[in-house]
Amino acid sequence: MMVLLFALLMQQNVGIFFSPSCYYFPSLSTKLWFNDFGLHIYGTAFSYRQEWAFYSLNLRFLWRGNIYRSGNFSYFAYSGTGGGIHFEQSKEKKFSPSFSLSSGFEIIFKGFLSFDIDAIVYYADAYLFSFPIFCILLSAGVSFYW
């Protein structure tokens, strides 16, 4: 419990993440960095008139390269892998685990406002589209370091 509270209080980054795993819906996103290793949790839920519903919760382990600084900006590259759960109402198999592999780039303005974009390979059996997306798609986010 204390470890969880400590992690919450030491949290460094919270924001919105747009990802193919969430059909590019705005997802709540939080990143915890421990030196060069990070934990990224993001997820969202949506349902509309009993016609469409999905829930997605993802967790990724990240590791980053050197941090470079240039004026008010600092930037670094990172890679990540992880998994989660995906629920899709319209599929026969509604629940499935998901898997993702990604690599991206993060730019931080004045040590506070952060933008990140990454290429992600996402796989979930319950994914709506016919390709369970073993292909590379982009995700992006905006967040605040705290």
Added chain:
Amino acid sequence: MIWFLLNKMIFASGIHFTLLSSYVPSLSFSLNFGERFCTEFVSGGFETNDWGTFYTGVRLYLVYRERKFGKFSLRLYNGAGGGFRRDKNVGEGLGGEFFFGFKIRYKKLQKIYFVTDFGIRVSPASAVDMPYRPAIGGGAFIEW
């Protein structure tokens, strides 16, 4: 621990457009333990011949470090809430919300703060038939 929390109590009240109240202004009573741990009781309702909504619930959130931008200060918070919601002609039930947001204060008006939050709401009684959806909210408070 309890004595420590009691010593840190700050009361505030105001109006909060919560994620769960469909942007009907909710009266809010807030009990904050220092700047770190905040609780909020919200209740709001509105009714016409065709449409009506009522929500009452609680919100709990943790506030993080302060950042100053000129005469303004920002504190980020993360939290969750839940309560009872009823929509005329739709139904009623328990709802919930997860959110992050900012507490904004102006340097010369330290007793007043504004909040804005973004999150995911879960509400079986949704007037627009979207029980699960991302949403935004916000409000204004006076400490006393």
